[in-house]
Amino acid sequence: MASVSTDKPGRRRILFIGADGKRRAIRLGKVSRKKANTVCGYVESLVQSANTKTTWEIETATWIASLDAVLYDKLAAVRLVPVRETPQDAAPVALGAFLESYIGGRADLKPNTARNYQVTRQHLVSHFGADKAMQDITPGDADDWRQALIRKGLSAATISREVKRARQYFRAAVRRKIIDANPFQDLKGGKQANASREFFVTRETTQAVIDACPDGEWRLIVALSRYGGLRCPSEHLALRWDGIDWERDRMTVYSPKTEHHEGGESRVVPIFPELRPYLAEAFEKAPDGAEYAITRYRCKNANLRTQFERIIRRAAVAPWPKLFQNMRASRETELTAEYPLHVVCKWIGNSPTVAQAHYLQVTEADFRRAVETKGGIGVAQGGAESGALSLSQGAQNPAQPVSANSRQETQTGRKALFGNGLRPVVANRGNTLRVSLVPPRVEPATFVFAGKHGDSRCVCLPEAVPV
Incomplete structure (x- = not known):
């Protein structure tokens, strides 16, 4: 049996007889009688389990799991619970092995995302070494790693993404009690947007590229990117003919990238007038029973970028940065000039915050409109x-x-x-x-x-x- 004892200053303690027959005490300090009685009840349950060599009751085990380190250590000192292994006492965990285990255990990662995670792993392992104990990596080491990325010539946006992923890896290590604190927690990543790689793909350039395409399927790939705003290649390859509503000029776009978000598995996009001819051409040429709008390039190792660069050069156009991404960004920029941003984001499949940070651009047409407005903004012609x-x-x-x-x-x-x-x-x-x-x-x-x-x-x- 366990009991609560209170001394003159009001400090409380739990008294009980241990499994070895010795009288023991757990000092709680100045706490309320109610809290002391609660602790006493759980101590009594632990004593009974120790005397009968049985497992803890579920309620008792749940209570123990919720304890802070102070009270838990007091219970461990009187041999009612096992001593907790601290990160310092734990066996060293090698950086390379942990990162492989973490990435391999993320069943929610898409193939491209998993490849990006592996890139960050390689940057960490090449700097620290695969056998480096995670417990030995300090915030100063994290600063040195970031400087090493700068010396490699990586862009600020790339470094920001690498820092973000490294912070994520070590946060997982903290949650698994491998390390006490995240050495990358306060490491500044910087901006992820890279303005130098923004490029507005004009309609004239788009038409020249479409004219240089070898067939209707490639014309549709370009049109879906530039006039439909689809992500390439994932959303192109997921586009199905049964998702095309010709009567209402709408199409259902399935998005593998956002399907893990609630309501993000698909969205409805207008069949814009600029897009419809290329979609209709592909439909007319599709074989009977075709399920997908894009029938080629469906294997995982298909490389659309290399072929697209050839098409662009054939059109006598210089390739621009982020070939497919900038076509999608150009379309969102155009649409935002005509429709409210929340409507455009529904069609494009991103958020206003992401659109403003990574998609929307200032174009040459914006400058022309500004300087060609006679009399200034808001003043009509007519004296x-x-x-x-x-x-x-x-x-x-x-x-x-x-x-x-x-x-x-x-x-x-x-x-x-x-x-x-x-x-x-x-x-x-x-x-x-x-x-x-x-x-x-x-x-x-x-x-x-x-x-x-x-x-x-x-x-x-x-x-x-x-x-």
């Missing part, structure tokens, strides 16, 4: 009339851009009001812009351009009509 319109919109909502449609519609309304020789006189009173119409020999009529804050168009409402 005094457009100036008055800009003022009215600015007074109502200075933060909102004025769309072309809004300018045209509002301008048409102004011509109807002012087209019969009326002279507008503009006066700004507080947040309301008043336009006084002063025709010859007629008392002025005042109109108010009122717009709800946040809208980009103004509605002309009569405030007073001359009699």
Whole structure:
């Protein structure tokens, strides 16, 4: 039997008779009577298991597993639980063997991801050695490893990815109680985006490459990348004819890369007008009973990049960085200029954060539009009339851009009001812009351009009509 004892200062301890017949005590310090009684109950269960040489009860085992090191060590000191093996006391674990075991045990990794993990393993092993004990690697060693990657000439984005994976490997070692702390935890990785490898693939370049393709299947591969925004090759090879809805101009794209995320196994993408001719051509030429849109290059070691580089050179075009990735990024950049970002991300299959960091680009067309806008942003052509319109919109909502449609519609309304020789006189009173119409020999009529804050168009409402 175990019991709770309390001394004068209020410190509590658990008293019991051990399996060897000796009286023992576990000092808890100043804790509540309720907590002391809880510990006493579990101690009594442990004593009974020790006396009868039986396994612990499930509830007792669960409680022990949840204990912090302080109380657990007190139980171990009185021989109620085995002494925990600390990472320092554990046998050294070789870096190479651990990394192979960790990568091999990740059943969720896709083949390409597993290959990337192996690249990071090789960088670690080549620097530290396969037999290096993980317990002996310090934060200073991690800093030296990062510097070694820099000396190899790797880009900042590549180094960032390598640091991220190394941190992941050693975090797994911490969770497995192999090491106390992660030496890579505070190692700065840097930005993963590499602006120097961004390239916007224009439609003219795309058409030249498509024209140089040897057959319809390659034309479809290029079109799916540039006009459909699909990941190549995984989503191209997963595209099935039964997922094409010709009537509604939609297709279901299956994504092996994101299928492990909830709802990420597939997405519905419009069959854009630029894409449809190449998809229809491939469908017409597909053999009877064909399941997939792309029938070749289905083996794991197929190399589309090498063949695609030949096609690009045949088109008299210089190959650009990240051939397929930049076509996909170019399409998302185009779509974002026409549709809300959340809609485009649903079609492309990424998040707004990823899109802004790795996909969206500033193009030459953006610069041309900026410098070709006459009168500045938000000012339409038309001299005094457009100036008055800009003022009215600015007074109502200075933060909102004025769309072309809004300018045209509002301008048409102004011509109807002012087209019969009326002279507008503009006066700004507080947040309301008043336009006084002063025709010859007629008392002025005042109109108010009122717009709800946040809208980009103004509605002309009569405030007073001359009699």
